[in-house]
Amino acid sequence: MTKDxxxxxxxxxxEDNLLPEDYRVxxxxxxxxxxxQVLDEAIVSIMDELDLTTDMPIPSDEIYQGIIQDSRFKESAHLSFQRKRHPKKRPWLLVATAAIGLILVLFGGWFLSYVNNGSTNWQTSSVASSNITPGGKKAILTLADGTCIALDSTANKEVAVQGNMHIRATRGRLIYASDVKKSKESNQELLNTIATPTGGEYQVVLPDxxxxxxxxxxxxxxxxxxxxxxxxxxxKGEVYFEVAADKSNPFVVDVAGVQIDVLGTHFNxxxxxxxxxxxxxxVQGSVQVRRGEERHLxxxxxxxxxxxxxxxxxxxxVDLEETLAWKNGNFFFNSEPLERVMKKISRWYDVEIEYKGNFEGKRLDGTISKAEDIRQLLAGFEKTKIARFTIKGRRVIVMN
Known part of the structure; x- marks a missing residue:
């Protein structure tokens, strides 16, 4: 086989576009x-494309093991593989981070040691040293009596009983259920609050x-x-609702002086x-947004x-794909200012952001999974030349 x-x-x-038959080849x-030798030459070409150079030997055996053990191609004895559906718009960020992923994951400690030895001017050595993990299913439920209950993705049990209402946590979702209607009026006075921290998200099925x-x-x-x-x-914050239909009992959301009136609909x-x-x-149905005398349907x-x-x-x-990306497990950047992008990164990875330089007018386009390692995410950003990043503890420093 030729190097090309x-x-x-x-x-x-x-780029996650390799067909099963080409994978077999x-x-x-x-x-x-x-x-x-041909593999080494091809890897050097990829490194050159990423503006990386090294005199260290390339570990062909490690790269070989990484490819042949790829679990995506082992769904059957015939190596059948259903490729991921990439977004139709702005795929560059997926490609950029995938390229970094090939280097960081397949080349493993070889590349990291090469970066840490200062053999590149690509400024990712500090990014590659982080232990920061993506967010996950976690929240705090505060009951009417002030009791606080920590929730996570592993919980699968009844966490509380209030009045005639049973509250159960099941793998990242909180469910309210009651099989009796007695004491309804007194239960209306019992107020519950569920709150997610930075780096957390959670789902709730309300009593209705x-x-x-x-x-x-x-x-x-x-x-x-x-x-x-x-x-x-x-x-407070950001919430997506799928409201159970009940025309005789409208659904109302109060948020910072704004009231949203709903009958039965999906909205964010x-x-x-x-x-x-x-x-x-x-997203679906109809809502009215009002503040004071102002009304908008x-x-x-x-x-x-x-x-x-x-x-x-x-x-x-608006583009609904962009609005609902967070709920569907993605970041979606549509010509988004860098500082707004970093706010999303800060909330999801639970990190502080520090800026060194002026980033006015800097914007990003792209879609990427929220499960991405922050090192690969920031390395993908760097590939666009929008900024450089350094991680110190739980602080991300953004530099020109």
């Missing part, structure tokens, strides 16, 4: 004797069957049993205090942007 052919196969592999070639997803650093407060006239709760509310803006996005695909610093609300059409 091998380079095409390796490139398709790191690649593995068959790597089983042949004498492949090491409404499903709620909380993003990082978010919370909702709600009665144990809703009243007969309305279902009202308050929230993003209201982080430091964003200075409440974004209410309708939304259609699916529309977003109400209510300023927290000025008395105005603007209605815009």
């Amino acid at each position: 052919r091998l380079l095409l196969l390796l490139t398709a592999y790191l 690649l593995v068959d070639y790597l089983h042949e004797k004498g492949h090491e 069957g409404t499903k709620v997803w909380l993003n990082s650093a978010s919370s909702i407060s709600y009665p144990l049993v809703f009243s007969e006239n309305e279902r009202r709760l308050s929230m 509310v993003c209201a982080y205090a430091d964003d200075k803006l409440i974004k209410t996005t309708l 939304l259609k699916p695909g529309q977003q109400a942007q209510t300023s927290l610093t000025a008395e105005k609300t603007e209605i815009v059409s």
Whole structure:
């Protein structure tokens, strides 16, 4: 096999576009004797493409083991493989981080030691030394009596009983259930709050069957049993709702002086205090956003942007894929200012952000999984030349 052919196969592999039949060709070639020199030359070409150079020997055996043991290609004896569905828009960030992933994961300690020896000017040595992990399913449930219960993805048990309501945590989801209607009025006075920390997210099934997803650093407060006239709760941060239909009992969300009226619908509310803006996005159904005498009825695909610093609300059409990316396990950047991007990184990875330099006008486009290691994520950012990054403890330093 020629170096150019091998380079095409390796490139398709790191971009997650390698077909099963091409994977078999690649593995068959790597089983042949004498492949090491051509493989080394192909890897050097990839390193050159990434602006990396080294005089250290390339560990062909380690790279070979990394490829042939790839679990994605072992779903059957025939190596059947269903490729991941990449976003239709802005795929560059996935490709960039995949390239870094090939270096960091397949080349393992060889590359890290080479970087730490200062053999490159690509400024990733500090990024590669972090123990920071992505966020996960975790939250704190505060009961009406002030009792706090820690929740995580492993919980699978009844965590509390209040009145006639049983509260159960099941693998990242909190469920309220009652088989009796006695003492309904007294239960309306019992207020519960569930809050996610930075680096956390959680799902709740409310007493009326409404499903709620909380993003990082978010919370909702709600009665144990809703009243007969309305279902009202308050929230902070970012929350996605799938409201159980009940025309006789409207659903109301209070957030920073804004009221959202719902009958039965799917919508997202993003209201982080430091964003200075409440974004209410309708996915399905109909909602009305109101503040004082101001009223706005939304259609699916529309977003109400209510300023927290000025008395105005603007209605815009948005990309629902972008709005719901967090709920679906992704970051989605659509010409997004770098500082706003780093806010999302800060909330999910539970890190502080420090800036050294002026980043006005710097924007990112791309989609990437929230499960990505922060080292690969930042290395992908660096590949775009937008900034350089250093990690010190739980602080990410952004530099020109």
